[in-house]
Amino acid sequence: MASENETRRLSAPGIYLVRIIVFLLLIGFVALILYRQIQTAFMANPGLNGLIIGVLCIGIVLAIRQVWRLIPEVRWVNTYQAGDTEAARAPVLLAPMAKLLGDKQQHKTISTMTLRAILDSIGSRLDESREIARYLTGLLVFLGLLGTFWGLLETVGSISNVIKSMQGGNDAGIMFDELKNGLSAPIAGMSISFTSSLFGLAGSLVLGFLDLQAGQAQNRFYNELEDFLSANATDPGVEAMAGLPPDLAAALTKLSAGDPAGSRASTAAMANLAEGIQGLVKHMRGEQQMIRDWVEAQAAQQREISKLLERIASEAERR
Template sequence: MARDRDPYRLSSPHVYVVRMVIFLVITLFVGLILYRPIITAFMSNPGLNGLIVCVGLIGVALTFRQVVRLYPEINWVNRYREGNAPERRQPVLLGPMASLLGGRAEETFLSAPALRSILDTIGTRLDEARDISRYLTGLLVFLGLLGTFWGLLQTVSSVGATIQNLDVGAGDAAVVFEDLKAGLEAPLSGMGTAFSSSLFGLTGSLILGFLDLQAGQAQNRFYTDLEDWLSTLTEIDAERAIATGGEAVATASPGLQQAIERLNRTLKEGGGASGSPPPNQALANLAEGIQGLVNHLRSEQKLMRDWADTQTQQNARIEKLLERLNAALEQDDSR
């Protein structure tokens, strides 16, 4: 509702945090239901499976941190927009923007290059924050595959050793069968390592991938809202630049004209009173240069006025064209 009242207010990533928490709760609930086979699979290779679980937990914590760290940034921007005093702690992601904006929101305006520079910097920082979680997702898949090939290697080597140690010529079938059972324990253990590591690795990558997806959506929402708000400052800046430029030219021309008149008057009076030769050539060149500058400023002022008149005429023509188009559409609807 707050965003409906204020379309440029940055929205909170609370909905994405709720989705992540619900997904983790469902995952834990399924894990509790299947805890016995999960524990059995985990104990087939506690070292490797424990490493996979630790990497997954670190990835989950970092993914939540990516979303939670958006809260102070959003609060800072909203307080700045409302004219309230921002918090003493400067934002981290919005550090360049905070140093560039500086004062109150109603006194700040941005040019288009400055806007693009700010957005590029923030986008780069958001992407860098997600690089670690993406790496951990790939690391989980790698550890799962590593356990798979490790278990298969153990299985193949154990089967080979069992076949070599099997003494068929002993004559006692019971003894041969017991040796075969003892020899197959190692291959079965290797298969357990292979399948359990794949199970934990792929499951962890699935969980971390979903959480990273939600974190990416939260960051994209934050980036889009920030871009929408900064675009309003850029539009105001363009209008102010045109108005300020016209006023500056209009103010500078009379001032320069008065300075030239005073300079010419002083030179004439000085030359007539002392009977000295004509003014110094350097002063004359200076006066001519200033006169040329005044003429240039006047021409620039005229160009700006002509451009403003042209824009007004074009807007009027576009408005008439839109009115005709609306009238034609209304006639078609009435038919």
């Protein structure tokens, strides 16, 4: 039993936090090496580039929070298996499951339908917590493209002004000087477009990796939690065959016991078959009850008619 409980213990998501921290340290080291180039690119459009970096920082904090919030949930499940739920803080993500299971000493079991409802609820909560991070990843790409089109508009407008200035009919030297002075604005516009795209794409790559690590941590937590809850769930075949007739339940039990593999697919198929037969039996019992009620009503009506006929006959004899 000790080894079985040990296999059901949930793994802490610390390895994913270590990966995130190591990745961020590597990114910071590369940024430190390319500090001058990054500073020059940042100053090409400090407003938009600062917004991109701000969104990136928010996404990093959210990604770390998604992994960090799993630590108290894992600790509560492990302490629950040890029988000491008071030692851990009450869970937030698993609060409905904690109320349903109660204390370890009560040895509560949950039905298969309740198990599936709990897992669906937890899965939807985990997916919902990642929606903001996914939106921020797309937002970084959008901001990079916004800077690209902004810079292209500046470039096209500047080139148009340069062409207009060259139509004045001046001599070649003056026109060449005006051309050199006028090309500085299109080059500045191109720098805006390329630097914003650079920051946006780099930020989306960083957030994409962090979201990948958070997703892996949540998937492992979900899978291990499913194994833990399956140990506390009732057998779907036994639960579904509870309302069947004894002979039919015994036959289905013998049929399911004859499967040497004991796979989940066969168990689920037997549960569905038992549920269908149970519904059919309930329907037949309901129809039988309706027929009995109708027969009793007809018998009562016949008795009333016979009494009425007896009264009519007695009244006729008196007259």
